[in-house]
Amino acid sequence: MGTPYEKQHLSYEAQLERLQSRGMHVENEAEAIRTLRAVGYYRLSAYSHPFRLKKPGGRPDHDERLDAFRAGTSFEGVSALWQFDRTLRLHLLDGLETFEVALRTSLAYHAGKKSPFVHLTPECLDTEFVKQPDTSSPHRMSRYDRWLMDYLHRVGAASGEAFVKWFEEKYEAKLPIWAAVEVLQMGQLAALYKGLELGDRSSIADDFGLTPKVFGSAIAAFNGIRNICAHHSRLWNRTLVVSPGRPKLGVAPVLDHLHQLNGWQLKRLYTPLAELAWLLEVRTGDASWKGETRRIVSSFPDVMDAGPATMGFPQEWQALELWME
Numbered sequence: 001m002g003t004p005y006e007k008q009h010l011s012y013e014a015q016l017e018r019l020q021s022r023g024m025h026v027e028n029e030a031e032a033i034r035t036l037r038a039v040g041y042y043r044l045s046a047y048s049h050p051f052r053l054k055k056p057g058g059r060p061d062h063d064e065r066l067d068a069f070r071a072g073t074s075f076e077g078v079s080a081l082w083q084f085d086r087t088l089r090l091h092l093l094d095g096l097e098t099f100e101v102a103l104r105t106s107l108a109y110h111a112g113k114k115s116p117f118v119h120l121t122p123e124c125l126d127t128e129f130v131k132q133p134d135t136s137s138p139h140r141m142s143r144y145d146r147w148l149m150d151y152l153h154r155v156g157a158a159s160g161e162a163f164v165k166w167f168e169e170k171y172e173a174k175l176p177i178w179a180a181v182e183v184l185q186m187g188q189l190a191a192l193y194k195g196l197e198l199g200d201r202s203s204i205a206d207d208f209g210l211t212p213k214v215f216g217s218a219i220a221a222f223n224g225i226r227n228i229c230a231h232h233s234r235l236w237n238r239t240l241v242v243s244p245g246r247p248k249l250g251v252a253p254v255l256d257h258l259h260q261l262n263g264w265q266l267k268r269l270y271t272p273l274a275e276l277a278w279l280l281e282v283r284t285g286d287a288s289w290k291g292e293t294r295r296i297v298s299s300f301p302d303v304m305d306a307g308p309a310t311m312g313f314p315q316e317w318q319a320l321e322l323w324m325e
Helices: 014-022 030-038 041-053 077-115 142-157 163-172 186-195 196-209 212-230 254-262 270-284 290-300
Strands: 052-054 065-069
Touching: 014 041, 014 254, 030 041, 030 065, 030 077, 030 186, 041 052, 041 077, 041 212, 052 077, 077 212, 077 290, 142 186, 186 212, 196 212, 196 270, 212 270, 254 270, 270 290
Parallel strands: none
Antiparallel strands: 052 065
């Protein structure tokens, strides 16, 4: 059983005093108070954590820190790091929106060739997706059964939408795939992609220049990052739960350098960021998102030893062909 939580509520002024007592330098106290009011002490603590002294003898599998900050830590630096992270998250949401719309379009186009109601026709889907689990439980459900429950819930939640009402009144509430993709959340879209037959997945992945397996892993990774961004959570130095696979050497030459990254780097933001930049350029023919990514990352605030490397970026990344203007 854990230790009882006994920390008490602190005013904004007391919060700042606590940070100062732990060694954080504050140049402008009035501005710091305004930041604490707008952002919150606890949210900012995620950005100040790397600048706390490491706990001697701490567990090797856990980043344990002392309350005291390293010399040179400033409130302004931590605030700049938070602002950078916010800018990066908003930029990623913009790129992920473009990707998600393109994915919806491609999936509807290729899978719709097989049947307008491919998503409601188990015979048109991958056998492993619709296969019943090997159990005698009367409540057993295939992955498709669970997906279909989520889909029908989404259709019900969107029943107020004009296009859903129109199909309900004219076509017995069955949405064709090109309408159905518009009610799906990113995670449900990813699950449906994985549930399509290999030929359909290959056609969709080919639109983006990747193999079905690598493209599927990219979708899953993008969905996780999208959720982080949508919940306004720290992103810059996060260890990702789901990382995208790397294209085989030669499939996308500008991404071949990903094979030179170590295991630690592959779990950070760089790989999905690089793949998203490339996929958007391939699918839309527009390199502007990639250019803005380069500009934002190049503006990483000068905060002690933090920098693009903490996001998994390789050294001299700006000289790589992928990021050249």
